[in-house]
Amino acid sequence: MELRSVRYTSRRRWRVPMWALALLVLACVSLWNRRELLVERATFVLPDPTPTPSAVNPLAQARVHESQGDLLKAAEFYGQVAAIETWNPQPLVDQSRLYILLNQVPKALAAAEEAVRRDDRHVDSLNALARALDWSGEYEEAVNMAVDALVLSPDNSRTLAILGEIYADVGNWYKAESYLDQAAELAPLDVLVWRNKALLHEYRGEYTDGLAALDQGLAVDPSAWYLELHKGRLYEALFEWENALEAYERALELNPNISLTWDALGYGHFKVGNDLEARRNLERAVEVNPQDGLAMAHLGTVYYRMRNYEGAVGILSEALELIEGTPRIEFLYQLGLAYVYKDPSECDKAKPWLLAALEIDPESGPALEGLESCPV
Numbered sequence: 594m595e596l597r598s599v600r601y602t603s604r605r606r607w608r609v610p611m612w613a614l615a616l617l618v619l620a621c622v623s624l625w626n627r628r629e630l631l632v633e634r635a636t637f638v639l640p641d642p643t644p645t646p647s648a649v650n651p652l653a654q655a656r657v658h659e660s661q662g663d664l665l666k667a668a669e670f671y672g673q674v675a676a677i678e679t680w681n682p683q684p685l686v687d688q689s690r691l692y693i694l695l696n697q698v699p700k701a702l703a704a705a706e707e708a709v710r711r712d713d714r715h716v717d718s719l720n721a722l723a724r725a726l727d728w729s730g731e732y733e734e735a736v737n738m739a740v741d742a743l744v745l746s747p748d749n750s751r752t753l754a755i756l757g758e759i760y761a762d763v764g765n766w767y768k769a770e771s772y773l774d775q776a777a778e779l780a781p782l783d784v785l786v787w788r789n790k791a792l793l794h795e796y797r798g799e800y801t802d803g804l805a806a807l808d809q810g811l812a813v814d815p816s817a818w819y820l821e822l823h824k825g826r827l828y829e830a831l832f833e834w835e836n837a838l839e840a841y842e843r844a845l846e847l848n849p850n851i852s853l854t855w856d857a858l859g860y861g862h863f864k865v866g867n868d869l870e871a872r873r874n875l876e877r878a879v880e881v882n883p884q885d886g887l888a889m890a891h892l893g894t895v896y897y898r899m900r901n902y903e904g905a906v907g908i909l910s911e912a913l914e915l916i917e918g919t920p921r922i923e924f925l926y927q928l929g930l931a932y933v934y935k936d937p938s939e940c941d942k943a944k945p946w947l948l949a950a951l952e953i954d955p956e957s958g959p960a961l962e963g964l965e966s967c968p969v
Contacts, residue, residue: 651677655687662818662848664691665882668700675707682708682718689721693728694819695851696887699917701725709738716746720755727759735759750780758789761796769793784810784817791823800827818847822857834865852882860891863898871895886915890924897927902935925950926960933963940967 655670668691674684685708692701702725708718719742726735736759742752757773760766770793776786787810794803804827807820814820821844828837841858848854859874872895878888893909896902909928913920925946932943943963950960 652684655684659691662850664695664851667691668695672704675704680711682711682715685711686715686717686721689725693724695853698725698728702729714745716742716749716752719745720749720751723752724755724758727755727762732759732763748779750776750783751785753779754783754786754789758792761789761793764796766793766797782813784814784820786810787813788820788823791820791827795827795830800830803827816847818844818854821847822853825857825861829861829864834861837861838865850881852878852885852888855881856885856888856891859888859895863891863895868895868899872899884915886912886917889915890920894923894927897931900934902931905931906935919953922950922953922957923959925953926957926963930959930963933966938967943967 651670651673655667655674658664658667658670668688671684671688671691675681675688678684685704689701689704689708692698692704702722705718705722705725708715709722712718719738723735723739723742726732726738736756739752739756739759742749743756746752753772753776757769757771757776760769760772773786773790773793776783777790780786787806791803791806791810794800794806804824807824807827810820811817821840825837825840825844828834828840838858838861841854841861845854845858855874855878859871859878861871862868862874863871872892875888875892875895878885879892882888889908889912893905893912896905896908906928909924909931913924913928916924929943929946929950932939932946944967947960947963950957951964954960
């Protein structure tokens with residue numbers, strides 16, 4: 594058998610010229626020396642991506658602050674969520690709810706209006722706006738808004754409770770009771786229902802029944818400090834001052850992080866003549882919220898009664914700048930009289946406040962007395 598011979602050939606070796614090798618070395622050295630510039634240019638051309646802001650953290654912060662009773666801070670964080678999620682009405686609904694609890698009605702109204710602008714078929718938004726309008730005294734618009742919500746959700750217990758509140762505010766007690774009874778049947782564990790039932794009893798002068806309704810609400814939510822404040826008000830109507838102060842103290846224990854509870858306890862002490870205790874609590878209210886014009890005015894009233902007229906002038910002047918809408922007449926004439934009675938007297942500064950009080954009540958004795966004390 595013939596064998597096939599296999600011829601092996603050697604591979605050809607490639608040789609790199611020395612000049613090419615030298616060029617390669619020079620190129621590597623040049624790139625190494627320019628590495629920082631290249632990195633800078635790459636960074637400029639391809640910037641790090643900017644993450645889209647997330648609403649998760651502000652929402653968590655809002656809920657934490659609300660659970661701790663710091664409602665102002667919680668409302669601020671709900672506002673941040675609303676700024677991030679520009680399509681979502683819910684954070685504005687929550688913000689409006691907190692502003693109502695804080696009695697900051699213009700802010701509650703603004704938040705609710707924006708919520709409805711975002712979604713005019715969102716029942717919670719319509720409810721929030723109806724309630725804010727009610728608290729603003731716009732009763733007809735409030736009813737219309739609540740009815741719109743009821744059309745969308747006929748069995749919504751909060752809508753029914755809000756309608757009951759509106760009709761109670763305008764004195765239509767039959768309709769108020771009807772709506773509130775329907776709400777209670779649908780949602781007996783809704784604190785708003787019991788709060789509004791208590792309000793209706795209060796308007797009717799049924800203070801004991803109102804207290805019972807508030808106790809029902811507190812049985813559902815023992816942390817509802819605002820129901821304790823309401824109980825204090827009803828005890829005052831019954832001239833049960835000790836019980837009123839105890840209710841205010843319970844409200845303060847439940848939430849010491851807002852000025853409303855300090856203010857209620859302080860002004861309660863003022864009403865029973867405990868001026869020192871009143872001043873202590875009211876000063877704390879102003880510390881907690883320096884923008885609370887009502888608490889500041891109450892503190893000015895305490896200073897006025899303690900004959901600290903210089904202090905009353907400063908505090909009442911600042912308070913009246915903070916109070917929105919028409920202030921109570923006693924704040925006006927007390928500021929005017931404080932200018933009259935301080936040493937030295939400043940009648941030129943007293944007269945505008947005394948005249949403003951007379952615009953509210955032309956027969957106001959303290960205002961007329963102050964004007965008589967000042968030379969023409």
